[in-house]
Amino acid sequence: MVWCMGIDIGAAYSKGVLLRDSRTIATAVRLSGTNHQATASAIREELLAKLGQAPPSIKVIATGIGAGNVTFAAGKISDIVCTARGINKVFPEAKTAIDIGAQSTRVVKLDSNGMVVTFAVSEKCAAGSGRFIEVIANVLRIRLEDFGPLSLKSKSPITFSTGCAVFGESEAITRIAEGVTAPDIAAGVNLALASKVVSLVKRVGLDQPCAICGGGALNPGLITAVETGLSIKLLLPPQPQMVTALGAAMQACSSPAAQ
Amino acid sequence: MVEQTPLQKAYFAGIDIGSTMTKAVVIDAEGKMLSAIKGPTGPEHRHLANEVMKQALEQAKLKLEEIVYIIATGYGRFNVPFADEQVTELSCHARGVYSLFPGVRTAIDIGGQDAKCFKVNEGKLVDFIMNDKCAAGTGRFLELTASSLGIRLDDLGKLSLQATSPVEISNMCTIFAQQEVVMHLSQGVKIEDIIAGLHHALAERVAALARRLGIEPDVVLTGGVAKNIGMVQAMSQSLGCSLLVPEEPLLTGALGAALLAKDRVTKLVAQGKPLEARQRRLERATFYS
Numbered sequence: 001m002v003w004c005m006g007i008d009i010g011a012a013y014s015k016g017v018l019l020r021d022s023r024t025i026a027t028a029v030r031l032s033g034t035n036h037q038a039t040a041s042a043i044r045e046e047l048l049a050k051l052g053q054a055p056p057s058i059k060v061i062a063t064g065i066g067a068g069n070v071t072f073a074a075g076k077i078s079d080i081v082c083t084a085r086g087i088n089k090v091f092p093e094a095k096t097a098i099d100i101g102a103q104s105t106r107v108v109k110l111d112s113n114g115m116v117v118t119f120a121v122s123e124k125c126a127a128g129s130g131r132f133i134e135v136i137a138n139v140l141r142i143r144l145e146d147f148g149p150l151s152l153k154s155k156s157p158i159t160f161s162t163g164c165a166v167f168g169e170s171e172a173i174t175r176i177a178e179g180v181t182a183p184d185i186a187a188g189v190n191l192a193l194a195s196k197v198v199s200l201v202k203r204v205g206l207d208q209p210c211a212i213c214g215g216g217a218l219n220p221g222l223i224t225a226v227e228t229g230l231s232i233k234l235l236l237p238p239q240p241q242m243v244t245a246l247g248a249a250m251q252a253c254s255s256p257a258a259q
Numbered sequence: 260m261v262e263q264t265p266l267q268k269a270y271f272a273g274i275d276i277g278s279t280m281t282k283a284v285v286i287d288a289e290g291k292m293l294s295a296i297k298g299p300t301g302p303e304h305r306h307l308a309n310e311v312m313k314q315a316l317e318q319a320k321l322k323l324e325e326i327v328y329i330i331a332t333g334y335g336r337f338n339v340p341f342a343d344e345q346v347t348e349l350s351c352h353a354r355g356v357y358s359l360f361p362g363v364r365t366a367i368d369i370g371g372q373d374a375k376c377f378k379v380n381e382g383k384l385v386d387f388i389m390n391d392k393c394a395a396g397t398g399r400f401l402e403l404t405a406s407s408l409g410i411r412l413d414d415l416g417k418l419s420l421q422a423t424s425p426v427e428i429s430n431m432c433t434i435f436a437q438q439e440v441v442m443h444l445s446q447g448v449k450i451e452d453i454i455a456g457l458h459h460a461l462a463e464r465v466a467a468l469a470r471r472l473g474i475e476p477d478v479v480l481t482g483g484v485a486k487n488i489g490m491v492q493a494m495s496q497s498l499g500c501s502l503l504v505p506e507e508p509l510l511t512g513a514l515g516a517a518l519l520a521k522d523r524v525t526k527l528v529a530q531g532k533p534l535e536a537r538q539r540r541l542e543r544a545t546f547y548s
Contacts, residue, residue, distance in 0.1 A: 011438075034445045103435065125393065126434035135434065166394035166403065166433045167372070 003055040006082065006248025007043055007073065009036050009066030012102030012130070013215060015245040016043035018051065018058075022089075022253055026050035027242050036069035044072065061252040063244055065103070077251050079244050080108055080119050086247030087211050088114025090237045095207035098197060098226065098234070099244065100216025102130045105197055107204045114247075120204045126165035128196040130216045135165050136189045139172045140182045147186055151221030154187030168192065187221060194225030201230060211235035213243035266528050269327040272315065273351065273516025274308055274342065276300060276335030279371030279398065280483065281307050282513040283315040285326065290358065290518060294318035295510050300335065308339040327534060328520040332512055334372075346519055348512050349377055350384050354522075355515025356479045357382030359505050364475040367494070368511070369465060369484035371398040376469040388472045394433040396464035398484050403433050404457050407440045408450055412487075415454050419489030422455030436460065455489065462493035469498060476500055481508045 001020055008015045009032055016028040028046040033039055040062070048054055062070035063082040070076070079099075087097040088110060099106045104123035111117055122128035126135065137147050151157075158175055160168050172185050193216075201210075210232060216222055217240035227234050237243055267288050275282045283296045296315045300307060308331070316323060323341070331342035332351040339345075348368075356366045357379055368375045373391035377384055390396045394403070405412050426443050430436040436457070443453050461484075478500055484490050485508035495502045505511055528534060 034442070103438075125395075125432040127393075127432075131434055162392070164393035164395075164433075166399055 001055070002253055003058040004249045004252035005044065005047060005058050005060045006245040006250070006252060007040055007060060007062045007070050008079065008082065008245035008248055009040060009062065009064040009069060010101055010215075011065055011104075012134075013241065014039045014043055014064070014066070015242050016047050017242055017245040017249045018047040019246075019249045019253060020055075022250065024246065027239060027245075029241060032066060036066035037071060040066075040070040040072070059252040059255065061248040061255075063248040074252070075255070077248060080106060080121075081116055082244045082247030082251060083213065084108045084110040084116045084247065085114045085250045086243035086245070087213060087237070088112075089246055089250055090243065091209065091211050091235045094209050094211040094235055096201070096204070096210040097243075098201060098210065098212045099214040100130055100193075100197065100212070100222070101214045102134070104129050105200060105214075105216070107197075107200050109204055109207055114250075118204055120200050122196060122200050127163050127168065127192070128200070130214070132165045132168065132193055133189055133216070133219065133222075135169050136172050136185065139169055139176070140185060142182070145218065148190075148219035148221045150183050151186035151190050151219070152183075152224075154181075154183040154221075156184055157187035157191055158184050160188055160192045163192075163196075190219065190221040190225040194222060194229050197226050198229035206230060206232070208232060209235055211237065213237055213240040215241050217241070266525065266534065269521075269524060269534065270319070270321055270325050271517045271520035271524065272312065272326050272329045273513040273518070273520060274312060274329065274331050274339055275348065275351065275512035275516060276308060276331070276333040276338065277348075277370055277512070278334055278373075280509060281311050281333075281335070282510055283311045284510055284513040284517045285315050285319040285321065286514070286517045286521060288521065290521060292514065293321070295507065295513070297509055308335070309341070312341065328524050330516040330520045330523075332516045343520070344523070346516060349375060349387050351512045351515035351519060352481065353377060353379045353384040353515065354382050354518050355511035355513070356481060356505070358514065358518055359511065360477055360479050360503050362477040363479045363503070365469065365472070365478045367465060367469055367478065367480050368482040369398055369461075369480070369490075370482045371402070373397055374465050374468060374482075376465070376472045378472060378475065386472060388468055390468055395431045395436075396461065396468065398482070400433045400436065400461050401457065401484065401487070401490075404437055404440050405454075407437050408444070408453065410450065410454070415458070416486070416488035416490065418451050419454040419458050420492075421451040423449070423452065425452050425455035425459055428456045428460040431460075431464065455493075458487070458489045458493040459497070462490065462497040466494065466497035474498055474500065477503055479503045479505070481505060481511045483509055
């Protein structure tokens with residue numbers, strides 16, 4: 001039996017996946033917080049606790065912006081590579097993966113072995129990432145997980161006149177004062193973010209089938225908006241937030257030292 | 260029958276409705292500033308414009324009827340119902356800055372919601388470039404990041420002067436920079452060093468804009484951000500030249516609007532037109548007094 005663990009320390013959330021012979025045994029997710037080292041250890045403990053007994057040896061690969069803080073990992077691998085590998089594990093037929101994270105959006109084109117062909121990242125500004133949703137959820141005083149379902153109730157989404165999340169926040173406040181409903185604002189945010197995602201996809205070139213993952217893929221309104229923008233149906237993994245950690249765990253399994 | 264006012268006894272006003280602050284200036288025929296009022300811009304421009312104008316008149320001890328011509332400027336300029344004319348803030352700033360610094364060739368105005376760089380020649384706007392697409396490079400950048408530090412906007416300048424090794428803020432995006440500030444704080448970095456780093460980041464962003472236009476001395480810095488001594492120093496360092504800063508950097512737009520009002524009327528009088536025509540228009544606009 002080969003035991004492998006992937007730990008993905010993201011800008012907002014950290015994720016962990018434990019594999020036995022390439023099968024998912026346990027997953028864990030928690031806020032990244034300010035102490036990534038402690039967060040990584042807590043995720044490892046949570047995964048092992050779900051297992052009941054500690055296996056003799058586990059190969060751990062870290063990924064994400066805080067990968068360097070996972071001191072118990074055997075190595076770290078770029079999140080682009082891990083996302084491609086993770087998507088390939090869930091959907092072997094996928095040619096493109098869209099990963100919407102808290103601080104960046106990544107579009108990765110991959111081959112049938114899950115190897116990266118090319119990619120593009122939007123990380124310069126909050127308007128192109130899940131952070132925009134967080135900012136507006138805060139204005140609407142709703143929980144992040146309620147954002148997507150709320151947006152689906154919209155009848156006429158607003159159009160943001162700005163591409164900036166800071167100005168977008170002011171605009172949302174103004175529109176609320178004008179009597180616009182929260183669903184219409186939430187749906188407007190999804191449309192604005194989707195348009196950024198769509199242009200990123202177009203920059204890389206869309207190859208189908210295309211999958212979507214990352215925390216942003218927990219928002220059904222955003223998925224619909226991206227699907228409409230690209231005029232395609234997207235593949236949605238059962239645990240979209242876990243894909244990159246899964247890829248890291250797969251990388252751990254396939255590296256020679258793990259055998 | 261409207262009494263005709265001789266030009267020497269005429270008064271002029273400029274009102275500048277910015278995204279954050281509304282400013283009003285009243286001048287006499289010599290261009291001397293008789294009053295200057297600043298108030299925060301609220302959601303209802305119409306009421307605010309009236310209020311600020313009323314205060315400016317009180318301070319100048321004048322009645323609205325005595326003001327011959329009023330020019331409104333700023334992004335809320337169309338919400339000043341009593342103005343005779345609307346002029347873009349660029350032209351007004353150019354005129355205002357020129358009156359204070361006749362040698363000005365480049366002016367940089369960093370406001371609450373945009374940054375403008377413009378070339379001026381003899382008080383006339385020659386060319387300009389501006390950023391109003393995103394909060395990076397505007398006063399909002401400092402407003403938001405200062406709030407993460409729990410520091411008042413007015414205190415940023417003098418605190419930044421105590422920095423010993425300014426941090427580097429690598430994010431352009433205001434929201435990401437705000438997160439970076441929190442991260443630096445959690446690592447125990449001195450607040451003064453963080454503030455100096457923020458000033459440097461904003462200065463670099465605006466300087467890049469100014470460089471696209473071309474920098475020619477004298478360079479004048481205006482807008483609310485120019486009240487921050489740390490920003491003035493950071494801008495001067497990024498541009499590699501010294502900067503002139505008006506005593507009241509918020510007022511150049513309103514002052515320029517008032518001076519343009521005076522220029523307009525002076526020209527009309529020189530063409531032989533009577534001053535009363537203007538007076539009549541103004542009377543018609545005084546519905547709120």
